[in-house]
Amino acid sequence: MTDTSIRDRILDAAEIRARRGGYGGFSFREIADDVGVKSSSVHYHFPTKADLGECLVKRYTERAADYLGVAAKLTPDQAIQRVTQMFRDALIKDDKMCLCGLFGAESDALPPEIRAATADFFRLVIVYLTQAFGPDWPGEPPAAILAKLEGALILARTLGDPSLFEVSVRR
Amino acid sequence: MTDTSIRDRILDAAEIRARRGGYGGFSFREIADDVGVKSSSVHYHFPTKADLGECLVKRYTERAADYLGVAAKLTPDQAIQRVTQMFRDALIKDDKMCLCGLFGAESDALPPEIRAATADFFRLVIVYLTQAFGPDWPGEPPAAILAKLEGALILARTLGDPSLFEVSVRR
């Protein structure tokens, strides 16, 4: 009942490594070892590394969309809190970067499909906040809020101080 | 008079590549080709890749310190403008990431010396703003400003829209 397909377990293992070391931070052999199969089996499910990376980002974005839900139901403050909590979970629960924050930082060196999928994640969050804010929102622009969250994750993790996230995000 | 030492040219070439692809985004051979020497000559100046990466970050941080100057001479607004312009130059003039924003994002997978040097860059900027603000600063905390700048760089570059930087950074 709780068994996960090999394909999903490959994505799980790849995501853990990618969210620590980026696109160069995982290899077919490492993932295969994590899952307990051979690297050729990983290639069966994802022919190239770009395929794997693209699926990784798209699944990550779908999960974010599910987590955030429908923005129209929320007040601006509720929407901000929801997005903030998503990044707080990455910091505290997962102890990992936002996959797209990391891929976005190295986007110049990524295969174009992965770069495009990463951009879609950012658009999703920005559209979500924009819809919740409505046309007359007087506060911080959606992009500014997202930027602060991605940057706060980087600072808090590099300096090893989760309170830096809260200080940066407080309003 | 304008000739640069091989050592400096190696650092220049490495920085260009590292600010696009991160720590995994440059190799001894690529840098050697960029400079016009052999990879063993790069190893002569920087025995290991960790040495090279550490020197890269320390030089980057020293240049930032020189650019920013002494915070005590500045009003809070002047200090913010100065830091903001430094990141705007990375986006527009250099068309590259902040080296430490990128290394910070992948800091989990970096050699400890490089991770520590990256943390020092963040501390430098935070201390700079803190000194300019004084004890009674009522506005955004220094870490929040730095986080927003790093994140805005990532967003603007991944979405290919420099105006996103200005929108995020406007106050």
Place this chain on the structure above:
DNA sequence: GTCTATAATTTGATAGAC
């Protein structure tokens, strides 16, 4: 200081048996 040469390992990827 820079070179040639090379070692040892890892990488993404493929062919073909089962």
Place this chain on the structure above:
DNA sequence: GTCTATCAAATTATAGAC
């Protein structure tokens, strides 16, 4: 679908001649 076996290329790094 997963395996064994293998490939070609790239990686960090070192030894030793000049």
